[in-house]
Amino acid sequence: MTAYEKPTLETSEVEVVLSKHFDSIVTGVTSLNGGNLSAVFSFLVFDKEYVIKFSDLAGSFETERFISDLLTSQGIPFPSCLGLGEFKSFNYLISEKISGLNLASCSPEQQRQLLPEVIQLLTQMNHIELGQTHGYGFINTSGNGAYSSWREHIIAVNAEDQAGTFWDGWYDLFKTSCLEKDVFDECYNRLLAYSSYNEPYRCFIHGDFHQFNIMSNGQRITGIIDTNGKYGDFLVDLATLDWHLRNLDVIREYQKYLQQMGISIPNFKERLIGAKYYNGLIGLRFYAKMGWKDAYSGLRNELLNLTK
Incomplete structure (x- = not known):
């Protein structure tokens, strides 16, 4: 491929x-x-x-x-x-067009100063009202989730048959790229085990919440762009942000904000691990498909050591 x-x-x-x-x-x-x-x-x-x-x-x-x-x-x-x-x-x-440049264009100090506002916006977005919609996983053209449960979504997106999608024929990556089947299978089994903690929750997930999709003028956050929208546990977005802004103590700042707001998240640790495996499997495939071997290697090692 x-x-x-x-x-x-x-x-x-x-x-x-x-x-x-x-x-x-x-x-x-x-x-x-x-x-x-x-x-x-x-x-x-x-x-x-x-x-x-x-x-x-x-x-x-x-x-x-x-x-x-x-x-x-x-x-x-x-x-x-x-x-x-x-x-x-x-x-x-x-x-x-949302005004400003993406957060990645800001200095490390600006990113640090803007992180509380990023987390506030993330929390607001993850808790919007979903109206009469139903279903989990990818949002389809009718506004509903494509699957009846989060587990069903996980199984579907990691299945071999992805005809007509970006992932069509992705099993070829095991032969033609750096993607390792034993590593993928190990992480997939861990994902299935931890996903039971994520399954009860149905919120809006941006699906690609990182510094290249968050806009800023350097003084404040001006907006967000480019979702890969789905319904499920909102901690998927937090896991994405933490992976991309790993030098900013995102998890600690997030928990501090929740404490200030009086928001409690049951099974936070287990749900976050489930979210990281979910994102990680997508990331492994994507990096392999794009030929980004260094990024693949870094993510691979993080996932394998996640529960140690």
Whole structure:
């Protein structure tokens, strides 16, 4: 299996798409870095900034529109969706642009100072009202979870058959990449054991909550972007943040904030371990598929030592 390559488009093609949506003159179309699965461009209309994203993964943006409405309607600073469409073999989504740069662009000291606000926003997002939705795991275009339980979601996402998805044919990675089947199987069995602690909880999970998807102007957090939204135990997001900001004592700061707010989390340690194995298995496959051997090795060793 070769490394996944996100869509590539010329600026002129993007301008053609935007001309269908905006009567006014569109200027400053610029390709943006970031985004492993989508090609992303920013542009201006009357000096107001917007973003357009292109993907060749079916159905990806209908769900994002639902999530945008769900979050923005409850005060979460997330880009408002302005339009969906198709161009050639791609789907695209147009949205408002959150001001600022990603948190990764901030200095280590700025990141440390902003962490309490990040945790506050994370907690607020994880506890939004989910309305009449049901199900666990990935949010589909109707706004529901794709599975009847968290365990069913875990089994499905780690199954060999992933036809029609980003992970189609992923078992080939055991032969063509650094992905080791004995390591994967060991971590998968540990995940199943610990997932019983995560199963009772159904909240909104961002699914990719790290410093490249958190926006800031250096003084405050301005918003969040790019979810891989799902329903389940919100500690999945905390595990993601802790993995990416490992020098900032994220877990300690999170627990301190919960204590201040009088929030109690039953079985915190076991649920966090379950969340780390869940994220970790996705990470192992992703790093292997992208050919990121050093990242794979670091995550592999952390997972194997997680319960020692």
